[in-house]
Amino acid sequence: MVALAMEKGGVAKTTSAVNIAAALALKGKRVLLVDSDPQANATAACYSKELEGDLYTVYGEDELTAEALMNNVIVETEHGFHLLPSSRDLSGIEGEALLKDNPAYGLLLAKTLEPVRDLFEYIIIDSPPNLGTLTANALVAATDVMIPLQPEMHAVDGLGSLIDTISKVRVLNPYLNIAGIFLTMVERNSLHRDIEEDARSSLTEMGVKVFDTKIKRTIKFGQAADRGRPAVLEFPKHHSVRAYLDLVEEAFDV
Numbered sequence: 063m064v065a066l067a068m069e070k071g072g073v074a075k076t077t078s079a080v081n082i083a084a085a086l087a088l089k090g091k092r093v094l095l096v097d098s099d100p101q102a103n104a105t106a107a108c109y110s111k112e113l114e115g116d117l118y119t120v121y122g123e124d125e126l127t128a129e130a131l132m133n134n135v136i137v138e139t140e141h142g143f144h145l146l147p148s149s150r151d152l153s154g155i156e157g158e159a160l161l162k163d164n165p166a167y168g169l170l171l172a173k174t175l176e177p178v179r180d181l182f183e184y185i186i187i188d189s190p191p192n193l194g195t196l197t198a199n200a201l202v203a204a205t206d207v208m209i210p211l212q213p214e215m216h217a218v219d220g221l222g223s224l225i226d227t228i229s230k231v232r233v234l235n236p237y238l239n240i241a242g243i244f245l246t247m248v249e250r251n252s253l254h255r256d257i258e259e260d261a262r263s264s265l266t267e268m269g270v271k272v273f274d275t276k277i278k279r280t281i282k283f284g285q286a287a288d289r290g291r292p293a294v295l296e297f298p299k300h301h302s303v304r305a306y307l308d309l310v311e312e313a314f315d316v
C-alpha cells in the first residue's frame with residue numbers, strides 16, 4: 063500500500079497517483095486507487111459517473127465487510143483499476159479527527175481499508191497538499207510512501223516537515239518505508255539540471271532513495287486529466303508520459 067505525499071500542492075501527487083495506478087493495471091496488477099483528498103481531483107481524473115458513496119461515508123468504519131465496501135463505495139473505473147472516490151465532505155475529517163488530541167485518529171483510514179487489503183496487489187493513496195489528519199492517516203495505512211519533488215530552489219529543504227511527519231507516524235506504523243523520491247515536471251534547462259544534481263546528492267547523503275526515473279514537464283498530463291483519463295492510457299506513446307511505466311518498474315520491480 064503506497065501513499066503519495068508532499069506538503070505542497072501542485073507537485074503532481076494526484077497525476078502520479080492516477081498514472082501509477084494505471085501503469086500498474088497495464089502490467090496486469092489488481093489495483094485500488096484511494097482518493098484521500100477532499101479536492102477529489104483523482105476521482106475527477108478517472109471517473110465521471112454518479113457515485114453512491116465515497117471515502118467520507120466509510121472513513122474510520124471498522125465493521126464493514128470487503129463485500130460492503132466493494133458494492134457500495136469502491137467503483138470499477140474504465141482504466142483497469144478500482145477507485146475509492148473522494149468528495150468535499152472529506153474535508154470534515156481534518157476538523158473532526160484531531161490527531162493531536164487522540165493518536166487513535168491516525169488509524170481511521172487503515173481501519174477502513176483493512177477488509178480490502180488482500181483483494182488488491184497494490185493500493186495507491188492520493189493525499190491532500192498538507193500534513194494534516196488525512197495525510198497522517200494515509201501514512202499510517204501505507205507500507206510505503208513515494209514523494210514527488212519539483213526541481214525548484216530549496217526544494218529539498220521543503221521536504222523537512224514531511225520527513226518529520228513520517229518519523230512521527232512511525233509510532234503508529236513502525237515499518238513505514240520511504241520507497242523513494244522522484245522528480246516531476248522536470249524541464250530541459252541548466253537550472254533544472256543543477257537543482258536535480260544537488261537534490262540527488264543531498265538526498266542520497268540523507269539516506270533517502272531518489273529514483274533514476276524522472277517525469278518531464280508536458281501538457282499531456284493536463285490534457286489527459288481534462289478528458290477524464292490517465293495520461294498513460296490517453297497518450298500511450300508519448301515519451302514523457304511513458305516515464306510512469308518506467309517509474310513503476312523501478313519502484314515495484316514489475
Ligand code: ADP
Pocket residue numbers: 070071072073074075076077078103191246247248277278279280281283284285287
Ligand atoms: P497535486 O496533486 O500535487 O496538487 P497535480 O497532480 O494536481 O498536483 O498537478 C498539478 C498540475 O500540474 C495539474 O494541472 C497537472 O495536470 C499538472 N502536471 C502534473 N504533472 C505534470 C508534468 N509532468 N508536466 C506538466 N504538468 C504536470
Ligand code: MG
Pocket residue numbers: 072075076077099103189190191
Ligand atoms: Mg492533488
